[in-house]
């Protein structure tokens with residue numbers, strides 16, 4: 664985000680508690696303030712010192728299983744913390760606010776393409792905190808004359824640069840890399856879903872495209888007539904099955920060993936694919952990078968962090 668925005672000529676200041684962030688990832692000319700978005704005093708200071716005119720709020724806890732085990736923490740920090748942030752930014756006169764939401768707000772809808780009008784029915788506390796967060800953002804926007812955009816991310820993958828790669832092993836692409844690096848077969852969680860090849864279908868979006876979507880949202884809010892609230896899906900509108908993705912990972916890594924089919928993972932929806940139409944019409948933004956580019960860039964990042972240079976040994 665910081666690179667995408669500064670690269671496009673915006674001035675950026677980053678507030679991060681560094682619970683997961685790594686300062687070296689920031690461009691040298693972007694100031695970093697170490698601290699929490701829950702700290703109203705610090706926020707007031709940063710907003711004033713840097714004459715902030717818009718906020719992109721990315722900070723949150725985002726592990727579904729952890730949210731089931733520790734719901735009060737998720738509500739307190741993802742929702743309660745957001746309330747503090749909104750109060751503080753509104754009081755500081757900020758009139759533009761972009762919020763990271765998630766396809767998790769939809770739960771498991773039985774539709775071909777999920778539009779922004781598909782009913783929201785989250786199935787875990789993480790998704791609940793994102794939906795409650797959207798309500799809070801919209802209500803605060805209305806109350807304080809702040810124009811807002813909520814971006815509902817679908818399945819984020821890839822790395823904008825190897826040095827920026829996500830080092831967590833929480834999603835399918837790094838989970839398959841991890842298995843291959845350990846000389847183990849990738850796992851497919853269920854091949855008896857009502858989908859063309861029986862495996863779950865998702866809408867993968869390159870993290871660099873996601874960053875550009877935030878830039879587009881921030882710029883939309885900079886228009887002189889910007890007002891009101893907007894909630895948009897951030898996806899490609901193209902479904903990719905787990906089997907297709909695992910095959911592609913085999914091609915990119917050169918390790919084409921057969922996957923192990925295991926039982927279904929609890930809570931997985933058979934299909935979650937965005938309608939990307941509203942983002943195109945309202946933000947003028949469409950994803951540019953395909954799934955192969957996501958896997959190739961993620962593999963370069965994985966290799967840079969794990970020392971792998973080619974196909975892992977069989």
Ligand SMILES: O=c1ccn([C@@H]2O[C@H](COP(=O)(O)OP(=O)(O)O[C@H]3O[C@H](CO)[C@@H](O)[C@H](O)[C@H]3O)[C@@H](O)[C@H]2O)c(=O)[nH]1
Nearest residue numbers: 727765766767833834835838839850851852863905928931
């Ligand atoms: O080794 C693996 C890992 C995953 N999967 C499958 O791959 C698909 C994608 O899984 P994953 O990458 O974990 O993403 P999702 O479960 O779709 O979760 C994403 O989408 C959710 C709903 O938006 C968000 O809550 C999460 O934060 C976000 O990671 C699912 O069908 C998994 O069952 C496998 O078959 N094998």
